[in-house]
Amino acid sequence: MYLVTGASGHLGQATINHLLTTYKIPANKIIAVSRDASKLADLKAKGVHVRDGNFDDEAHLTKAFAGATRLLLISTSAMEPGQRIKQHVNAVRAAEKAGVGHVVYTSMPNPVGNAVLFAPDHEGTEKALADSKLGGWTVLRNNWYFENLFFSMPQALASGTQYSAAAQGKTAFIARDDLARAAAATLASDKGGKATHTLSGAKEYTIDEIAKLVSAATGKPLNVVHVPVEGLVQGMIGAGLPEGMARMFASFDDATARGSLSGTSADYKAITGAEPQALEPWLKANATALSAPAAH
Numbered sequence: 001m002y003l004v005t006g007a008s009g010h011l012g013q014a015t016i017n018h019l020l021t022t023y024k025i026p027a028n029k030i031i032a033v034s035r036d037a038s039k040l041a042d043l044k045a046k047g048v049h050v051r052d053g054n055f056d057d058e059a060h061l062t063k064a065f066a067g068a069t070r071l072l073l074i075s076t077s078a079m080e081p082g083q084r085i086k087q088h089v090n091a092v093r094a095a096e097k098a099g100v101g102h103v104v105y106t107s108m109p110n111p112v113g114n115a116v117l118f119a120p121d122h123e124g125t126e127k128a129l130a131d132s133k134l135g136g137w138t139v140l141r142n143n144w145y146f147e148n149l150f151f152s153m154p155q156a157l158a159s160g161t162q163y164s165a166a167a168q169g170k171t172a173f174i175a176r177d178d179l180a181r182a183a184a185a186t187l188a189s190d191k192g193g194k195a196t197h198t199l200s201g202a203k204e205y206t207i208d209e210i211a212k213l214v215s216a217a218t219g220k221p222l223n224v225v226h227v228p229v230e231g232l233v234q235g236m237i238g239a240g241l242p243e244g245m246a247r248m249f250a251s252f253d254d255a256t257a258r259g260s261l262s263g264t265s266a267d268y269k270a271i272t273g274a275e276p277q278a279l280e281p282w283l284k285a286n287a288t289a290l291s292a293p294a295a296h
């Protein structure tokens with residue numbers, strides 16, 4: 001039985017779709033877990049088992065994980081530093097207690113010593129897996145999604161200016177659906193053991209290069225203004241963002257400037273046998289959505 005947590009989320013939905021369609025796993029061999037299983041009615045209608053499971057409650061999760069052989073632990077969306085680690089450690093303990101054979105975890109690139117404020121949560125979860133009694137685990141260190149640009153670009157294009165503290169640091173963006181395919185491939189394989197892979201797109205880009213490509217795809221001017229990290233924080237606070245969120249977002253740029261999100265890896269192709277999608281055609285195909293605020 002293959003279990004996917006975060007099954008109502010974008011990555012969870014896409015992973016289950018790849019399990020069913022790309023890897024031909026029968027629906028009745030898949031368990032989808034959400035805090036609210038009623039959000040999974042579409043999967044239930046396809047014959048997927050759906051269960052409630054909350055990462056804040058280890059005993060509840062242990063019940064939700066019963067019978068799973070291979071489990072995809074999708075990192076939670078909690079933004080408060082230190083919150084995810086508690087939730088993920090609950091999940092690792094629940095997987096041990098439920099007798100899960102192999103856990104696949106979605107981490108981030110270079111989590112050790114990374115300036116991203118929630119990086120210690122990923123580092124701690126990787127350590128919890130390494131220290132666990134689980135028979136096997138696979139860590140997938142996912143680089144930033146193409147889809148993150150849906151959050152930053154609409155506002156930048158509206159004003160024509162992108163403020164950045166990323167300096168000349170590069171990011172090896174990858175399509176979220178490619179990460180879902182790699183997660184599904186890892187889950188559906190019968191590979192045991194303990195391994196860490198880094199998943200990136202084929203190329204890495206500075207913010208100046210991204211701005212040029214987005215501008216070309218949308219036909220709108222976009223100028224990058226480079227600022228120091230603290231200047232970015234104060235600018236976001238001035239624009240009305242709570243300080244905690246401003247520091248979190250600015251930490252992404254800080255990490256980028258330090259090179260923590262750079263570097264391409266061949267692991268995606270090794271896991272899926274496919275090339276990662278290229279960013280340029282994706283930007284063109286999503287030009288309208290990049291220009292207009294929307295939920296992604």
Ligand SMILES: NC(=O)c1ccc[n+]([C@@H]2O[C@H](COP(=O)([O-])OP(=O)(O)OC[C@H]3O[C@@H](n4cnc5c(N)ncnc54)[C@H](OP(=O)(O)O)[C@@H]3O)[C@@H](O)[C@H]2O)c1
Pocket residue numbers: 005006007008009010011012033034035036039053054055056074075076077078087106142143144145148
């Ligand atoms: N690499 C990147 O660029 C990037 C970008 C954004 C996010 N992420 C990370 O990757 C994860 C998946 O991305 P996504 O796009 O699928 O995010 P998403 O659409 O926001 O989904 C997040 C999922 O986390 C689950 N979750 C949150 N708190 C939970 C809890 N206490 N117990 C159980 N489940 C909980 C939610 O499930 P329910 O609400 O159904 O319980 C939801 O399905 C995110 O959660 C985040 O850790 C990575």
